[in-house]
Amino acid sequence: MSEIQNLQPQCIWKHFHALTQVPHPSGHLEKIQQFLLDFAKQVGVEAFIDSADNIVMRKPASPGMENRKGVILQAHMDMVPQKTPESTHNFETDPIQTWIDGDWVKAKDTTLGADNGIGVAAIMAVMEDKTLKHGPIEGLITADEETGMFGANALPTDELNGDILLNLDSETWGKLVIGSAGGIDITASLEYKEVETDASNAAVKITLKGLKGGHSGLEINEGRGNANKLMVRFVREAISELGARLAVWHGGNMRNAIPFKAETILTLPKNNVETLKKCVAEHQALFNDEYKGIESNIEFFAEETEMPKMQVPVEIQDNLINAIYGCHDGVVRMIPAYPNVVETSSNLAIIDIEGGKAGLKILARSAREDMKMYIAKSLESCFNMAGMKVEMSASYGGWDPNPNSPILKLLEKVYKDLFNEDAIEQVDHAGLECSIILGKYPHLDVVSLGPTMRSPHTTTERAYIPTVAPFWQLLTKTLEEIPVK
Numbered sequence: 001m002s003e004i005q006n007l008q009p010q011c012i013w014k015h016f017h018a019l020t021q022v023p024h025p026s027g028h029l030e031k032i033q034q035f036l037l038d039f040a041k042q043v044g045v046e047a048f049i050d051s052a053d054n055i056v057m058r059k060p061a062s063p064g065m066e067n068r069k070g071v072i073l074q075a076h077m078d079m080v081p082q083k084t085p086e087s088t089h090n091f092e093t094d095p096i097q098t099w100i101d102g103d104w105v106k107a108k109d110t111t112l113g114a115d116n117g118i119g120v121a122a123i124m125a126v127m128e129d130k131t132l133k134h135g136p137i138e139g140l141i142t143a144d145e146e147t148g149m150f151g152a153n154a155l156p157t158d159e160l161n162g163d164i165l166l167n168l169d170s171e172t173w174g175k176l177v178i179g180s181a182g183g184i185d186i187t188a189s190l191e192y193k194e195v196e197t198d199a200s201n202a203a204v205k206i207t208l209k210g211l212k213g214g215h216s217g218l219e220i221n222e223g224r225g226n227a228n229k230l231m232v233r234f235v236r237e238a239i240s241e242l243g244a245r246l247a248v249w250h251g252g253n254m255r256n257a258i259p260f261k262a263e264t265i266l267t268l269p270k271n272n273v274e275t276l277k278k279c280v281a282e283h284q285a286l287f288n289d290e291y292k293g294i295e296s297n298i299e300f301f302a303e304e305t306e307m308p309k310m311q312v313p314v315e316i317q318d319n320l321i322n323a324i325y326g327c328h329d330g331v332v333r334m335i336p337a338y339p340n341v342v343e344t345s346s347n348l349a350i351i352d353i354e355g356g357k358a359g360l361k362i363l364a365r366s367a368r369e370d371m372k373m374y375i376a377k378s379l380e381s382c383f384n385m386a387g388m389k390v391e392m393s394a395s396y397g398g399w400d401p402n403p404n405s406p407i408l409k410l411l412e413k414v415y416k417d418l419f420n421e422d423a424i425e426q427v428d429h430a431g432l433e434c435s436i437i438l439g440k441y442p443h444l445d446v447v448s449l450g451p452t453m454r455s456p457h458t459t460t461e462r463a464y465i466p467t468v469a470p471f472w473q474l475l476t477k478t479l480e481e482i483p484v485k
Contacts, residue, residue: 004105007465019113020098026080029077052151056138059136062135072165073123074166076116077116078147079113080111081110082110096113104465105462109459123139123168126139133479134482140155165445169433169448169450170449177432179399179402183363183431185363186390188360188390189360192316194310195310195311195313198267204267205302206234206301208234209261210295211259211260211261212460213459216258217256217429217431218429228349230298233283242276247264247308249351250264255363257458320353322386323385330347331344341428341429343366344368369398399438401425410482411474432448434448451464
């Protein structure tokens with residue numbers, strides 16, 4: 001038996017452990033959907049899969065509480081599939097291997113899936129527990145949140161009956177989230193005709209790794225290195241100073257994760273190889289110095305490799321490198337009314353250049369719709385100048401804060417009663433599904449909460465054990481005190 005099942009409260013940790021045993025990366029949710037339907041049948045609550053691939057559960061009110069406002073508990077079922085370069089883990093078939101490190105639950109060489117498995121486990125615990133007192137409850141467990149909030153975007157407008165939405169996808173205990181940023185995907189693409197490499201040249205594979213990466217909403221303001229943006233600094237210099245040519249570039253793999261690794265293959269005259277290797281060593285020292293105190297051990301190295309048959313033509317190469325170099329990455333500005341919260345940002349998440357195709361993907365976020373479109377169009381302009389086709393997709397609006405929310409006031413009261421301290425109201429830069437669900441059910445009163453997690457979307461993702469029990473206390477006591485309609 002996994003040791004995390006012995007943690008308190010067991011009602012949450014046993015379900016979270018069960019979720020780790022069922023593969024559920026974004027885009028591959030069939031197993032977790034069936035698991036959740038089977039669970040609902042086992043504990044005797046209504047459940048179905050809707051037209052958007054979401055799972056909906058319904059639990060009737062406790063006797064005598066039928067007149068209370070209905071509560072929708074909401075989380076997402078998919079997890080970000082990130083692993084260390086050395087890991088052989090297959091997210092579509094293998095269970096997550098968890099372990100306890102002091103006060104933290106972690107995973108071995110992969111993302112943990114606490115984002116948002118802890119939220120799903122809490123919904124399961126509520127659905128299973130026959131001793132809880134509550135009004136009518138619905139569980140909404142959405143599909144493919146991490147890759148574009150597809151389940152929320154396609155949520156039918158006639159299937160939820162509740163009056164209150166408690167989103168369980170926040171990641172700092174003691175903070176009640178009342179607003180979040182909107183976002184939009186920017187995809188830049190270009191097809192080109194490859195040219196043959198010079199057989200008299202050498203080929204060198206350049207690898208940058210060891211960065212922390214991180215959540216492109218929650219951690220975009222921490223100054224972490226972006227593997228793609230660091231790599232382009234070296235590649236541009238190698239091209240201009242050493243006659244290098246670009247053949248291949250692969251960096252990043254998730255639209256909402258700061259890329260922690262990038263690889264390129266360059267070709268260049270053989271007599272410049274040793275100089276290039278020295279240049280790599282100089283850049284490694286430079287990057288580690290620049291990010292001292294933020295990144296702990298940036299690895300940057302070169303190794304000779306088999307000569308590819310084809311490479312990017314010069315004019316295309318130069319345009320791509322200039323666009324990558326020039327595109328904005330990171331924070332644009334903070335929210336004037338909340339100066340400690342990021343308002344607008346962009347993350348150069350993915351670059352794939354090989355085989356006559358170049359593709360880049362950026363997730364831009366903003367609490368303001370006008371600023372979201374400003375940064376999106378700025379990026380579009382940058383890539384248009386490189387001759388790339390730019391498409392915008394998966395746009396969702398921000399969630400406007402409502403500091404007078406009745407459910408917020410109730411949560412603050414219950415929090416004070418339970419823990420003798422005040423909860424903190426917060427607006428997040430991370431995107432939550434609340435804004436999308438509110439667009440379909442505008443009458444809902446919404447707050448997001450959760451226990452503390454750190455570094456979601458990375459292989460150092462971890463859940464802080466001491467916060468899960470009070471989170472459960474707050475959730476269940478609030479359900480008990482939901483007012484009448």
